[in-house]
Amino acid sequence: MDARETAELSGGGLFAFSAEQPLELDSGGRIEGLEIAYRTWGALNAERSNAILVCHALTLDQHVTGRHPLTGKPGWWSRLVGPGLPLDPARHFIICANVVGGCMGSTGPSSINPATGKPWGLAFPMITIADMVRAQAMLVEALGIDRLFAVVGGSMGGMQVLQWAADYPERLFAAVCIAAAARHSAQNIAFHEVGRQAIMADPDWRGGDYASLGVRPEKGLAVARMAAHITYLSEPALQRKFGRELQRDGLSWGFDADFQVESYLRHQGETFVDRFDANAYLYITRAMDYFDLAAAHGGSLAAAFQRARDVRFCVVSFTSDWLYPTVESRSIVRALNAAGARASFVEIESDRGHDAFLLDEPVLREALAGFLGSAALAWNAS
C-alpha cells in the first residue's frame, strides 16, 4: 500500500454524543453534549479485532500521521504509524482521539458553553486522565469495538494507557506505555505550575475569558511552552544541538536572543501559540498533576492492575528522560509483576531526553513491532 492509499483509508471526524450520554467526571461534574474529534487509519476487520487506540501527549493531538491541518508538518508519530511500520493501516484499524479538555476539536475550555453561548473558559469543569479515558471508551464503544487489540501511548498518552488497563482491563488485549509515569512527581508538578503561572500572569489571559474578549495570552503561553520544552530535551542533546553558538557574530550586549538556544526556544514558543489554546494547556497540565494511579487504589499501584492480569504490557523508557525517568517505568513494571500481569520492560539507550519517544529510535520501532506482532499472534490464537 502506498502513502496515498493509506491516506484514502484514513477517516474520522467529530463524534457528538447525545445529551442522554453525558461524560461523568471525577470532579463530580458532567459534560452534556460531549464532542470528540478523532481520526482513524486502516479498516476495522470483520471480527472487529484489529483496533489500536493511540493516546496522545499533552500538546499533541489526533493527527498521528499524515499532514497536520494547522502546521502542515508530518504527524507526530509518522515514524511509527504507516505502511510497513509497527502500527500499520494495512493490518490495524488505528484510532486517535483528541482528549476531552483539549483544543483540537474535542469538547474543552474553548468550546461554547451552551448555558452562556460563550466559550467555557474557567467555567469548564476540571478534567482528569481517567475522564479522558472514559471519553475514549465511549468513543470506542460507539465505533462498535468491544475489545481493543492494543492501547498505545507515550508521555501523557502512556498515563492514559495505564488508566485504560486499570479501568477497562477487559476491553484491551495489549498495552504499550512509553516514557510515562503512574503519577506526577513534585518536579513534574513544579514545571507545570511555572507554565500555568506564566499563562495566568499574561494580562491578556483575563481570568480565562480572553476568547470572549477577542484577545489571546500568547506571551504567557509561549513562555509556558519554552519552559516545558526544556524538560523534553536532555542536557547533552541541547549541548550538541546548540552549545554556546551565537545567532550573529558577537554579542549584542543586550537581551536579544544572542544564543541559538534562546532563538530556538523563542521559536518553539511562538509557533506553539498558533496551534494551542492557553486554557486547554491549564486544564490538561492540571489533569496530569492530579494523576496518581496508586492513590486511587488505596496507595497500591499493584492494586490498580489487579484486574489487568490478562493484559499484555510493554513498558518503555529512555535513559536520558529526566521528565519521566526510568525509575518511574520500573515502578510500573514492578507493580505489574506484583499484580501477576504479563509485563515486558525495555529501557532504551538514548541521549535525546523525553522527546526520544517522538524521534527516530530504531530500538523503539523494533520493540514495538516485536511486541505488537507477537501479541497479534497470541490474540488470534486465543
Added chain:
Amino acid sequence: MSAPAPREDFKEIARLVRPGARVLDVGCGEGTLLELLAREKQVDGRGIEISPDGVSACLTRGLAVMQGDADRDLDFFPAGAFDYVILSQTLQAVLRPRHVLGELLRIGGQAIVSLPNFGHWRARLDLLFKGRMPVTGALPEAWWETPNIHLCTVADFTALCDEMGLRIDACAALSEGKPARPAKAGGAIENWRAEAALFLLSRRDR
C-alpha cells in the same frame, strides 16, 4: 528452518520443569530457554534480562521480559509468584549471591541454579602447577575480563545451601557439549569431576 539443538543444560532444565508451571528465567538472554520451555512444557514464562538487545529479541519472540538484573529486581516480585525461578550460569556474577539465592526461593517454589565449578580438576591444576587463574571451557575469560566475581566450588555451594536451609532436590553435572549427568551433590568426586553443575533447590521448611 529447524531450530538448532538446544544446549545440554537447557535440555536438563526442560526435563526438570513440570508442564504448565510458572517460570521466571533470570538472565534470560534472547529467550532461548523460555521459548524451549514454552514449546515443550507449555510454561507461563517470564524473563529478566540486562541487555536491551536481549529484551528486544525476547519481545519479538512474544516473551514477557523485563530489563533488569538479579541483584536489584528480584525483591519486587511477590513471594511464591513462580513455581520455578531459573538462574543459569549467573550466580557467580552477581554482587550478593547469598541474597539472590534467598530471593530465588522466596519468589519461587523451587530454584534451578547452574554454576561453573571452580573445584574442577583442570582449575585446580592450573592453580597448582601454573599458579595462574584458571581459564577453562566453563570459565573462558581471563581474570581481568571475567564477569565472575563470586566463584565457588560445588562443595562451597552445597555448604551454602545447607547453611541457608535449602534442600538439593536434584543435581546434575554439566560438561561442554555432553548430556547432563545425574550427580551426587555432596560427593567429593563431583567436586573434582564436574565442569559445571546444575541444582534443583527448595526450602527445607516448605
